[in-house]
Amino acid sequence: MLNKFGKNLKSLNIFDYIVVLRIRGNNYIVFFLFGLAAGIVGLSLSIFLKLTINGLFIPEIASQGLISITSGEIESQAVLTLGPLAKYSTFIGATVVNILLWGIIGIILGKLFIKMKSPHYVFKFILSTFISYLILITLTIVFLVLSTTPGQSVSIPVNSFVLFLLPSAAYGLIFAFLFGNKNKKIDPVEIPSNDGSGTDVINKSNKTADVDYTKRDMIRALIISVIAIPLVYLGFNRLISGSGQQQRTPQALDKSIQQVLQSKSKPPGFENPILTPLVDAEVTPTYIFYRIDINTVVPSINANDWNLTVKGLVDNPVVINYEDFKGMNSVEEFATLTCISNKIGGNLVSTALWKGVRLRDILSKAGVQSSVKYIVFRCSDGYDVGIPLENGMMDGTILAYDMNNSPLTNEHGYPVRAIVPGFYGMMNPKWITEIELVDKTYEGFWQRKGWTNSGIKNIYSSIVIPGNQPIDDRFPNLVPNSSFLNGKNIPVAGIAFAGDRGISKVEVSVDGGTTWKTAIVKDPLSQYTWVLWTSGFTAADKGDYKIIVRATDKTGQIQTSELEEPFPSGAGGYNQVNISV
Secondary structure (H helix, E strand, C coil), X not given: CHHHHHHHHHCCCHHHHHHHHHHCCCCHHHHHHHHHHHHHHHHHHHHHHHHHHCCCCHHHHHHHHHHHHCCHHHHHHHHHHHCCHHHHHHHHHHHHHHHHHHHHHHHHHHHHHXXXXXXXHHHHHHHHHHHHXXXXXXXXXXXXXXXXCCXXXXXXXXXXXXHCHHHHHHHHHHHHHHHCCCCCCCCCCCCCEECCCCCEECCCCCCHHHHHHHHHHHHHHHHHHHHHHHHHHHHHHHHHHCCCCCCCCCCCCCHHHHHHHHHCCCCCXXXXXXXXXXHHCCCCCHHHCCCCXXXXXXXXXXXXXCEEEEEECECXXXXXXXXXXXXXXCEEEEEEEECCCCCCCCCCEEXXXXXXXXXXXHHHHHCECCCCCEEEEEECCCCEEEEXXXXXXXXXXXXXXXXXXXXXCHHHCCCCEEECCCCCHHHCCCCEEEEEEECCCXXXXXXXXXXXXXXXXXXXXXXXXXXXCXXXXXXXXXXXXXXXXXXXXXXXXXXXXXXXXXXXXXXXXXXXXXXXXXXXXCCCCCCCCCEEEECCEECCCCCEEEEEEEEEECCCCECCCCCECCCCCCCECCEEEEEEC
C-alpha cells in the first residue's frame, strides 16, 4: 500500500507534492516558501533604498560585523585565496542568510496565524510587518555593536531604522497576501485505493478546494519571486560595483600625466617594444588601481555635507568643510601604495599622482600640543587607524582630494583620503571625517586584529615580463608570452618597491640564484614610488630557466630570500618565474 502511495506521489507536480505535505499537517515548507517570496520583495526594496538614499541594508552591516570579528590571520588567508572576492563572499553569504531568515520568520508567522484562527488580512499585514521588523532590527543592532571601534559609542542610524519599516511592510504585505483569508480544517490524508478498474488513485474527496487554494498561492509566490529576483540581481550588482561615479571602463591616463611620463628619459634597455606597456603604466590608470578596504558596499559621500574635524590634544579644535579644504595650499606627488596582504608577485600595488593638502598644514591650524605622539584618523565607514606624529608631519604626507588629475572616485576615498609614504595601504585611510591627536600609541582596525603597526620594512620586487602573474593586472596591453628561442634575446622586466626608502639596485638571476646580473633601473617618478627595471638575457641552450629577482634599498638593505607570509608584517621572499626555451 505504501508503495502505491509513493508511486502516486511521483505522478504529482511540485505544487501537488507541497500540498500533500501541508495536508499531512506539515505546513512549515509552505510558510517558509511564502516567507522567502515576501523576503525577496523586501530585499529588493532594501537595495533600492540603499542605492537612492543610503538606507539600511542589513547584509552590509552583517558582513562588516563578521569582518570586524575575524582574526587578521584568517583574513590574510582569505585574501590570499580569494583576493578581493573574500569580503564579497561574506556579503553574498550574509544576503542569502537574510533571505533564509525571512523564510524562517514566515514559519513563525504562519503558525501564529493558524493559532489565531486566521485573523483579518489587515491584522496579518500589521503583525507580519512588525514581527519581521523587530527580529531584523535586533540582529542589526548586534552587528553594529560588533563592528564598532572599542571605546567608541555605537552609532544608531535612527532615520535608516525608521526607513527600514518600508521593506518590512513590503514583506508583511506579500506574506499576508499569500497566506490568504482561509483557514480550512484539513482531514488526514486518505490512503490510495483501487477504483475497481485496476487503476490506483488518491482519494481527494473533501480536499479539492484546499488543494486548489494552496496551489494557487504557491503559483502566486513563484510569480512574485520571478519578478523580484531580477530586480535583486540588478540592484545587488549595482551595490557591489559602486556608484556611477566610478571609472568602470578602461580610460587612458590624463594627457598631462602622459606628457610627464614621456618627458622622463628612458635609459638604454627600455627601447624594446615589448616593454612599452610596462613603461606606459608606470602610473596606474585609476580604473585598475587596486582597492582593499573593509566595505562590501562602496561608501558614497556628498562633499557638500562633508566636514573634517580636528580635535584631541590641540589648542584650537578645527572643523573644515570641503570648499575651504580645497582652498588651502595644495601639493602634487607621485606615490605608490601597496597592501600588506599582497603576496609575492601579487597585484595589490599601484602608483598614482595625488593632489591634496599637507597634513601638517591642517594640524598647524589646530595647534599641536607637545604631548602628542600619534595622529588618529577616523572615517565615515567606521574604519580607524593611527600613524606616529613624526610621519604625519613629513612633506609627503598629504590629505588628497585628486587622483590622476581627477577628483577621487568613491572607491578611492572621495572626498578626502590620506597618503602616508612609507606605510602600507591600511595606514592610508579613505573617506576621512575626523582627526584626533593623542598622547599614546594607537592601534587601529587592522592592528587590533594582529597586523603590524609599523611602516614598510620589507623590499618587494616582481617580474612582470615574462610570466603570467597577478601583478600583470596593473599593466594593461602587455604582450602575451610567445615562444622563447635559444640564441635570441629574452626581455625580462618588472617593478621594485621599498616604501619611502627608494631602490638602489635590482639584480636578476636566470639560473635559480646561482649567478646574478645587475639590471637597468629607470629613475623613479618620486622618492615614494616603485621603480621599473629590465635585464634581458640570451639562452645559450634549450631547457628550463628559473628567473629570480631581488632588490636593494637605498639604506643598503638587501631583499630577503626567506619566504614570509603577509600576516602580520607583509610578505617576504624572492619572486620567481619559470620559462622553457
